[in-house]
Amino acid sequence: MYTVAICDDEAVHLEKIKDMLETYQEQRTDCELEIECFISAEALLLRVREEGYEPDLLLMDIYLRKEFGIEAARELRSMGSKSQIVFITSSLDHALEAYRVQAVQYLVKPVDEEELFQLLDRVLEESRRERMRYLVLRTEGRLSRVAVDRIVFCEAQGKKQKMHLTDGEEVLLNMTMTEIFGMLSEYPEFVKVGASYIVNMEYIVNLNSRKLVMDTEMSIHLPRGSYQPLREHYFKYYCEKR
Helix, strand or coil: CEEEEEECCCHHHHHHHHHHHHHHHHHCCCCCEEEEEECCHHHHHHHHHHHCCCCCEEEEECECCCCEHHHHHHHHHHCCCCCEEEEEECCCCCHHHHHHCCEEEEEECCCCHHHHHHHHHHHHHHHHHHHCCEEEEEECCEEEEEEHHHEEEEEEECCEEEEEECCCCEEEECCCHHHHHHHHCCCCCEEEECCCEEEEHHHEEEECCCEEEECCCCEEECCCCCHHHHHHHHHHHHHHHC
16 A cells, blocks of 8 residues: 655646546556545645654645645655655756755656656655565554664563664554564564564674673673574574675
């Protein structure tokens, strides 16, 4: 499932793009789209601000009546939005400004269906690859998307588990260690250490029979009997990596 937002204050153009997206979905049977339409930048920004809405792809008209599309995109970026933005426009006068808000492309009106479909193929494939390095985790009261590369280790904390991230952030998860490892086991850098820890071997800087030290300067005292299998995993991982 990919979420696509369309923001255009002209209903005719909005419906035309939506119809094209629905046709694209019919032709790409392996691609499911959730399409939402916004008739103003204000409505889109409100949804993002209040509900944390973050579509995979945003198709936005540059020349909105009440707010310049690039200004809206700039505000989205300031709120932390990582959506891929494509501007729909009748002019290419604002290419430099679009670059500054990390827009991926322009589409010039009237939008050509073949050009849009080629763009969707590329953008959604990039989103698919990006998703492979993220986990959606149940935290306190909400779902959070966490980059796999940010995870240093997880430790059991009774009914809730604690995940330690590279920037020092600690996230409490309403999940079992079995559930967490089920999500991380497909990534070769993660190893289970005893029943209480899941460790990202990329961040190990020192390992002995008593403890391992992470490059975040945190250390883990190894559970009884865990050193030998961990040592084997560690060396196997680095040998295969090379």
